[in-house]
Amino acid sequence: MSETTINYARAFEELQAIVTEIELGQITVDILSEKVKRASELIAICKTKLSSTEEDVNQILKELDQ
Amino acid sequence: MSAPKKTFTLLQLTQSIRKALEVSFDGRYWIVAEMNKLNLYPKSGHAYPELVEKQDGVIVAEMRANLWKNDYERINQNFIQVLKEPLKDGIKVLMNVSVGFDSKYGISLTIHEIDANYTLGDLEQEKQNSIQALKQQGIFDLNRKKSLPMLPQRLAIISVANSKGYQDFTHVLDENQWQYKFFHMLFPSLLQGDKAVADLTNQLNRIRKVAHHFDAVVIVRGGGGDIGLACYNNVNLCKVIAEFPLPVLTGIGHRVNESVADMVAYKNLITPTDLGNYFIQKFHNFSLPVQRAEEALADKSLRLLSETKSKLHAFVLLFRSVVETTLVKNTSKIETLRVGLRSKTIQLVANEKGSIQKLSKALANDARTLLTAERVSVSKLQEGMKNRINVRLSKEEMKVNGLENSVRLLDPRNVLKRGFSITLVNGKAVTDENEVQSGEEITTLLYNGTLKSRKE
Numbered sequence: 001m002s003e004t005t006i007n008y009a010r011a012f013e014e015l016q017a018i019v020t021e022i023e024l025g026q027i028t029v030d031i032l033s034e035k036v037k038r039a040s041e042l043i044a045i046c047k048t049k050l051s052s053t054e055e056d057v058n059q060i061l062k063e064l065d066q
Numbered sequence: 067m068s069a070p071k072k073t074f075t076l077l078q079l080t081q082s083i084r085k086a087l088e089v090s091f092d093g094r095y096w097i098v099a100e101m102n103k104l105n106l107y108p109k110s111g112h113a114y115p116e117l118v119e120k121q122d123g124v125i126v127a128e129m130r131a132n133l134w135k136n137d138y139e140r141i142n143q144n145f146i147q148v149l150k151e152p153l154k155d156g157i158k159v160l161m162n163v164s165v166g167f168d169s170k171y172g173i174s175l176t177i178h179e180i181d182a183n184y185t186l187g188d189l190e191q192e193k194q195n196s197i198q199a200l201k202q203q204g205i206f207d208l209n210r211k212k213s214l215p216m217l218p219q220r221l222a223i224i225s226v227a228n229s230k231g232y233q234d235f236t237h238v239l240d241e242n243q244w245q246y247k248f249f250h251m252l253f254p255s256l257l258q259g260d261k262a263v264a265d266l267t268n269q270l271n272r273i274r275k276v277a278h279h280f281d282a283v284v285i286v287r288g289g290g291g292d293i294g295l296a297c298y299n300n301v302n303l304c305k306v307i308a309e310f311p312l313p314v315l316t317g318i319g320h321r322v323n324e325s326v327a328d329m330v331a332y333k334n335l336i337t338p339t340d341l342g343n344y345f346i347q348k349f350h351n352f353s354l355p356v357q358r359a360e361e362a363l364a365d366k367s368l369r370l371l372s373e374t375k376s377k378l379h380a381f382v383l384l385f386r387s388v389v390e391t392t393l394v395k396n397t398s399k400i401e402t403l404r405v406g407l408r409s410k411t412i413q414l415v416a417n418e419k420g421s422i423q424k425l426s427k428a429l430a431n432d433a434r435t436l437l438t439a440e441r442v443s444v445s446k447l448q449e450g451m452k453n454r455i456n457v458r459l460s461k462e463e464m465k466v467n468g469l470e471n472s473v474r475l476l477d478p479r480n481v482l483k484r485g486f487s488i489t490l491v492n493g494k495a496v497t498d499e500n501e502v503q504s505g506e507e508i509t510t511l512l513y514n515g516t517l518k519s520r521k522e
Binding site: 008009012015016018019022023025027029032036039040043046047049050051052053055057059060063064 | 215216217219220244245246247248249251272275276279349352353355356358359360362363366367370371374
């Protein structure tokens with residue numbers, strides 16, 4: 001698995017954890033903005049992953065020829 | 067010169083061959099062969115199967131056959147009933163044939179009957195052998211136990227570029243309305259028939275070399291007809307799939323019998339479109355919670371804020387009322403204390419004033435008494451001193467009178483008066499005769515006058 005694969009999976013898990021926390025009312029207003037900020041970052045990571053890949057056919061072809 | 071050659075026409079020869087064949091092969095025979103191609107002509111309803119025999123995968127015998135419309139329909143019906151699939155390419159059959167020869171088309175077999183049970187047994191046997199072998203090696207479940215990443219985004223596709231299966235599959239991935247992005251790369255391979263096993267294996271091995279670029283391998287086939295699919299029961303190919311480092315997913319597109327490749331694959335979804343949708347669904351499974359998270363965050367944050375706000379408001383009200391009550395209580399306490407303090411202070415000041423007055427009076431009395439006492443003792447001392455001084459004075463007077471008498475008695479004039487004289491030499495009184503030298507003048511003082519004389 002590549003670095004980004006791990007990152008988006010972790011981002012997804014962390015995001016779910018934050019949502020669960022908020023839904024269970026375990027978050028106080030004091031840390032709400034911090035959590036919302038973090039969640040926004042995680043959402044961005046997840047959405048980016050859904051709509052882009054970094055693989056390059058030429059690179060793979062080069063490796064196949066080696 | 068050689069004798070003129072005896073010649074025949076082609077037709078004469080073929081007719082002769084036909085006669086010979088009809089004599090030698092005049093009956094019907096049960097033979098076993100692989101029906102490589104059925105070659106059914108839907109219009110006429112006749113089929114012209116291509117029969118082969120293989121040894122170790124290599125064709126060692128091949129013949130064309132005729133299966134006339136009536137026979138085909140009857141046999142096909144029977145196949146569907148027994149094998150749950152129609153008569154088709156790539157199956158091993160036991161059939162009842164007669165040998166025929168046509169001057170134009172050459173030698174051929176005419177199929178009168180096919181034993182469906184034989185084919186069923188043969189195919190099933192081969193398949194069961196593969197399953198058994200994979201299970202014995204402990205690798206049957208290996209690929210199914212692999213884990214697919216949450217977003218299987220990078221796919222190595224084994225297919226044929228212009229096949230319907232490949233196009234269906236990539237269409238689902240690339241034209242999805244949610245803007246999900248897949249990376250896929252085609253590893254072209256034959257997907258059916260004799261050479262498919264080697265070809266598929268070769269491409270799987272190529273993918274293994276660059277496996278770190280991919281999340282899964284997909285084998286999709288479609289549009290080529292359900293022929294020559296026995297390769298997917300091949301034990302060697304299935305072994306490669308089972309042991310493959312990435313999850314392998316199949317959409318090989320036959321509806322009746324699941325192949326061994328399908329069984330050992332991580333996932334089998336029959337059609338390429340279904341398989342494409344499977345990946346889309348994986349993306350949904352990821353995307354929807356993210357969207358929900360986004361909504362829930364906004365919703366819950368607002369709710370939390372408004373809840374906290376109203377809690378705070380209630381608290382402010384409570385606080386105010388508590389503060390007011392406390393203030394009132396304490397104000398009256400302070401007033402009580404103030405009054406108490408004032409009256410106590412007045413009392414205290416009055417008390418102190420009284421005692422100061424008492425003290426000043428006492429002080430005045432004491433001072434007066436003391437002064438009187440001191441005055442008395444001073445006048446006593448004065449009296450005493452006066453008496454002592456008088457006593458002392460009279461004592462001193464008496465002493466002085468005594469001394470005056472003594473002094474009067476001792477005066478030389480008084481002594482001289484009584485007849486005594488004083489001899490002087492050079493003004494000095496002489497008490498020893500030796501002090502005066504002979505012939506030296508001496509002066510003698512008398513009470514009345516002086517005498518001058520000389521020592522003899």
